[in-house]
Amino acid sequence: MNTEKQKLYIVAEKQYSNTTWYNQVIEGIYKEAARRPLQVVLCSEAELYGLFPGTILVLLGSSLPFITQYLNLCTELELRPIVAGFEIFQSSLQVSYITINRRQAMSEIVKTLLSCGAHNIALLGVNSSIQTDMLRFDGWAAVVKAYKAGDPNKDVFYSDSGLLACVENFWKHYRNYDAVACANDYYAAYLCSEAGKRGIRIPYDLMITGFGNTRISQYTCPSLTTVALNLSSVGSQVIQLYRSLSKNTDLLSCTATLKSEILLRGSTKEIKKPLPGKAIFQEEIASAFEPTFERDLKSIYALENTLITMDETDRKIIDGLLQNEPYSFLAEKLYLSDSAFKYRLYKLFAATGCSGRADLTELFRQYIPLFTDNNSSVT
Incomplete structure (x- = not known):
């Protein structure tokens, strides 16, 4: 009986590998791989040149340059990539991927704020050069436009110049808002801390939501209402896609989009009433395979x-x-x-x-x- 383990090769973006999100994804991969005769192998770029054509390679990263570089390399070396946690918009690419619908997740948390009684909702902490942040922007913008709760041209506080400049700009205008949706838990935690110093009561004067369900979100004062992305499931689904691709050499690619969960905590008021239903994302089917931001x-x-x-x-x-x-x-x-x-x-x-x-x-x-x-x- 052949007991030799199959190998799952992974390349991770250096900057991304120091994040909580990476740790959750890789933990899910190792946990699922341990249940099978499968060895996880972390590779450098140089080591990829020794892999056989057709080998499945998992890409873990958050930046477009990293993903683009290694998709190019996979094409050159005839490797079969699985991209974990990153949206692929071009339907003609033969790329497998598993991701969280960040746009939908942000839209749901903004609708939650509306259900809690918010009328004017700002978006804080998105970086215009980061693809996943702009998906959050897209989700926020769709809801505030549909419910007339914000202006995508005026009510966004970008983080392109860093945390301090972003938050300082928000404080100049915060009286215009009764709620703010943050791009991640770290910005939300900092904003909660600064609000306390200014005598602003959370959630009574200002509701704040995070994004990511990091450990820190549980221990802020008050604790953060946030989005749980279930990145560990992204990791476990990597193994499922690997198995499908391994068994079916004619299968060019597989995709999976996982759901997220809203965690209600102390940084938002109690839900008053459900929102009336509205069509939020009104777009042609063809546009589903391309970014809905930066149309130019x-x-x-x-x-x-x-x-x-x-x-x-x-x-x-x-x-x-x-x-x-x-x-x-x-x-x-x-x-x-x-x-x-x-x-x-x-x-x-x-x-x-x-x-x-x-x-x-x-x-x-x-x-x-x-x-x-x-x-x-x-x-």
Whole structure:
């Protein structure tokens, strides 16, 4: 009987690996792996080059540059990635992922504040350069717009310049609000502490909610109403996806979105009455696969995802189009049948959101004029 353990390879973003969220995810992975003949192996980037094509690799990180870098590497090395805890918006990517619906979670906690009697709700602590923070913004904005409880253009206090500047800016305007939803528990804990120093009574003068259900959220004064993200379940679901992908080599990718839970504590008032139902997220199905923030960057997001997924033949097609080579000449040069060439061409149009050759070449010339088949792999 073969008792040798299978190996689950993991790469973690250095900065992320020092966080509470990472610890919860990795704890869930180890706990579930211990129930099976499965060995968890933490890898460096250099060690990935020794893995066989088709090996499943788990990516743990919170920043877009990290995820993009390693998805590129997985494509280069023909590895099968599972992204844990990070939303993937491009439906054409063959990437497995498990995540929490942060947008929905924030919308639920804002609706909870409304049910507790809030009328004007600020959002505090989101960083405009962090994808998961902007998902929280999206959830908050959808609810306050639907219930006329805030203005997404005026009632957001960003953390781009740091905690102190963010909170100090809020105190200049806090009398405009009876509630504030914080992007995470740490900002909420700091805000509670500073409110006490200013004689502001929580929750009577100002209700505060956190996000993340960290240990500290239980011991603030008062304790924080917050969102429990259940990141340990993200870890255990990584193992389930690993097993599905291992057993089914024809399975290109799997996805799972886990629910969160609102924990009511002392930083909010008692719920007065349920909210009347409203359609909060009114968007086309197609937009579900792209960020709902920074719409002006839509073409650049699409271009980046195209660069991640294209192979050598796609690069040669793009290079030929940029050199104004006719379709028939390109197809013959690349030894592609007419139908195979058109299939690849239409896939490139779809991935970039372009309507035809002119749009596609203009997109590349506008944003990445140095792109050619010869230098497209340069980092």
